[in-house]
Amino acid sequence: MVTRFSRGVCLLAVLWLGGTVAAYAEQTSSLQWTMKVLTVDSNEGLDLADFNGNGLLDVVAGRNWYAAPDFVPRPVRTIEDWNGYVQSNGDYAYDVDGDGLIDVIAGSFVPTEVYWYKNPGPELLMQGKMWERHLLVDTETSFNEGQLLYDLDGDGVPEWIVNSWRKNVPMHVWKFTTEQREVTIQEGNKERTEVREVPSMRKIVISEEGNGHGIAVGDINNDGRVDILVGTGWYEAPESDPMAGNWKFHQDWDMQGSIPMIVRDLDGDGRNDLIWSRAHDFGLYWWQQLPPGEDGKLRFKEHLIDDQWSQPHCLHMADLDGDGQEELITGKRVFAHNGRDPGAFDPPCLYYYKWHPDKLEFTRHEINVGDAGGGLQIRTGDLNGNGRLDVAVAGKSGTYIFFNQGFADSPDAN
Template sequence: MLKLNFLSVNLLSLNGSNTMSRLIPFILVVFLTVAATSPVAQTGGGRNSTIGPARSGELVFVPVKIDGPKHDPANHTFWFGPFAECSSVLDINGDGKLDIAAGRNYYIAPNWTKYSNYRDGAATNGPDVDDNFEGTMDVNNDGRMDVISSGWMLKQGIYWYENPGKLGAKWKSHAIHEATGVEGLVIGNLSGKSDKDLLVNYFARQPGRSLIWMEHINRPPWFKEHKLGPEQVGVSHGGGIGDLNGDGRNDAITAMGWFEAPSRPTEDKWTWHPDWKFQSGGASHPIVATDATGDGLTDVFIGSAHQYGLAMYEQKLENGKRTFTERWIETEFPTFHTIKLADLDGDGKVEIITGKQILAHNGGDVGGFEPTFLFYYTTHGGDFQRHILSYNHLLPYFTDHKDGPPPSFVIGTGMKLNAEDMDGDGKKDIIVACRTGLYIFFNKGPSSKKRGTNYMPARDSYPDNIDWIRR
């Protein structure tokens, strides 16, 4: 059995020359097609973690690097940043193609033309990672998609940036919620009226602080604040949106439990259910919810943002009593700071996309210098299967020789993942912004190659050392 946390994949970080950079996507595809289908050992650690046996029909993803930090130690920039740790996908110029915004820059499809420092107040959320969340919506109903971001440095809080409708023009910033200790937000329908509502998440408890959500309204200032519950209740690192009780209304999910939406969410009291307590280093942001077991009940998924592990809280309903049982999917991998649900294989069921936040807290988190990774999981009725998108060691690239060649493709996550069809082929691609750069993993669908076939050319068609070795 292959235990992936001991697997060494040095192919992914070859010297950063132009030639090798062009070769790396193809090298990585070969690795993915072979290694991701290998049997995976269950990860233990004393908690009931289970990863099932591998299945056939593996998807192939081709990673393309769109941008990244310049490795220039003399000027205090390195291959590991500073760079944006979040991105959002939107049609910026109205041409029908999906573009990407990432921190202070945006990139226009199809050639990913870069426009730098587009925001009015580009360092609003901090000079290091730009922001800790990005999302997109048409805030002011002018027909143009805007960007919403949050941060905890410098000017703190949640802001939206108004799309001016002209490439190269500055996007005006507007404050939505000014506060300290903001970990991020989740966009979704909490009011029952609009998919543009915001669930605010704080990593810091403060006197008088309550968990809040922002209702999107159709007039300035475009958002109206609502309290979810009493002071401090549910205030914790990580939050999410999902219908947990199947009543057709989205509930607010936290690391400590969930707030049940009433029939009139903007007017009536939300009911607090302390049905679980995640205690492994702060919950991921977002927390996500889906029926992973196929029993018709929505389960909750929480990653450890700053320690080890990925957990499911499996929902059961017996005799009218609703319970959530903790079940660990992973226990030996660290810093699952963000999670994304998306149907990658087109079977109508969502996969769970997540990975390691690279050098969280500037390498200060536990496991900070352990291998970095990007995974997705198929659920198969609760029988989880891990699939490798990227996996690499970090330590070889931290040496005393600061002027050494930087790696090209060390990929993990930042604090926001996206899954959209970027090339119009009908398959969801994965968009990742992290400290090492901005990447698109283009989804090419299942491999058509047969595993047992030798695809090398005939030996007499190219020079080799086979005869010499046999002597």
């Protein structure tokens, strides 16, 4: 493989047993894509859900939502611009208040509050009504790189898992609950207040220190429990209630990883591997997990996937070609640090990578080069009803849908 240049990672307790460089090539048998531009602004997050209840997947991206099948923008919220960014680091579609309508949860880079935006219902949605903003919690924690919604305790309700780019920031998880709170009620031209039970979150302390750029959830030590991985190591889930704390921290690496990283058993040996990237540099990798060392610590062999383009900030996996095996999807986060990252002025790009288990390597396939990057979130879903998974991205190059047209020689390609 032609590599840009060698880049190592500081592995502390993890033993690095050399890096095999997997050969990749642009393949002629690639899926075909058509592009739709939804908007151009600095928003970098998005999600997919059926917001108006018509059975079609819509898009929410920052200030607007886009109703399928035409994807015309309608307002959700206002967002403050901030130093080349917007003060939002992701959109998460979730029915917060249990009324059957999908709402939106959003966090921010610097502000400490987490808000949810109430879906006003199909009729008001189509009239362009703004969504009411409600406070879920003030986390009192800033420097937020991103977050995940994931059910850590298996109760069917996801937790809000926050990642910080600062290594010494506490590692907290937030669990949905309700609380009594004084709220303002608008009645015509008048307002009144009353106490109501409203959605909220309570803090679960994983650790008071130990975070860092990059996050994943998955069973990295293969004990059947879901662990949390961050930029400076991983938290081992306790045998008892994970919401009771007592997570053991293993400071096994030091990286500026992607949001998210991905835990998967790629080679089929029963041990989970790790796919990660240098979010603000060149380099996309997978770590092949080896048998533990005599000291019981995890060991990995590093494989390079690609280092020809920079800032692969977000990773996503989905079965794009319908063969039952997921592809890796990622792209350049355009101007992630406002032009200060290596390769910042290279063209935007978005790729998918096909996994070949017989060769233990990925091959790269182009979705788009020159228009769109990967932003902070990548989502997949059938957005035009043709049975194929499409790709939606948002970033400083714009918010886009790439419609999956299948292979060029497919009988139903369009």
